[in-house]
Amino acid sequence: MRQICWFCSSQIQLIEKKYWFLFSDEKVWKTMASPAASREALMVLRGLIRELRYVKPEHSPRNLMAYQHIMEQYRSNQVTSEKVCRAQQELLHKAKTYLSLLQGIREHEALQEEFKGRERTVEDSARLVGLQLPKTPGDK
């Protein structure tokens, strides 16, 4: 699906509906001019925004310094052609690293919470291997 961008009047490829929120900002629109190169960058950006939602769950991630900084970096590094641009590659690598840092922290916290030192009851352990304790007459 192709369409003319109202902002820069160049042909752009429409990105799937689920990424619409990235394009509410018209400057990021332009980044889409080179689909192949920016597709990965956009996926990373999307992941970053998703992770930033967990930072302050009660607020919009837009108010975060990190969000504003990342957006600024993305905007200032957009290149219209598909040339290999070192700065852009560096930014993508940095964005990926930051994404895996945020994911790692969150996953680690979640796993630790789940496996926090508590002993399983006999019933829990039985359920873990797909068994059920027999019902004894004394039980209600």
Added chain:
Amino acid sequence: MNFARILPLTRSGALLPTCLNCQAQHGPLQIKRFYKDMKKFYKNVTISKSNGRFEINLDKNKLKTPLGTLFTVPTEPLAVAIATEWDSQQKLIKRHSMYLTSLCNTAIENPTGRSKETVIQSVMHFLETDTLCFRLDEPPELEELQTNHWDPVVSWFNNRYEADVQPTTSIISPVISKNTQENLKKHLSSHNDWALVGIESAVHSLKSLILALALIDREVDAETALKLSRLELEFQVSRWGKVEWSHDVEYADLKARVSAAALFVHLVQESSNIITKMAS
């Protein structure tokens, strides 16, 4: 006679012992240690700039290191990332989940008191027992995996750093030639002290100097680097099964650790890049 001038005395008049680390006579180091997670005592985290360095403000308090020195970082992006770490604390302040902050604390305080040369030496020492150099030839599938995934990285490393590291299957560690050592030393000492803290952390988490340098030079991304360093483990897991509370927890921790180290190195070096550009 004023003894206080000759002998450093504590307030109560007792003689100060000589410090084992630095041979100087200073008071007992007041490390703030928290045996329990602190409650979150601030609402807003902001950044302020003073003397070309960036500070973190928790409401109106300035962030300090565990030893009580003012917490300052050299670049703005790093300050933003650290502010986000402090922002993301919910009800308790979980210091163990702040990987970038602890790297900065290490860089500011240098708790081990080692010089740059010692750090470089200890990092270089890893090359002799590098994960990527010790191969197994026992299950043929594993051997194939290692050749397919590790060989490209090793040959990239040899090219990039003019090194001649060869993998081995014997128990004796390979000898690293003097030429390689000198090249690496030259390269490592071109990094500043802060970046070296990050590199050392990356080397320790990946258990490989080759992989750490590949990550820092943006040859591989953080997750790939970690997967490469855990190649044998992943192989055994695929055979024998996984223990969630050990393997997964360790993986998530290392993922954060490795990416924090790489990000730290990149963000710390950012300002120097910008300065050279402006000067030219």
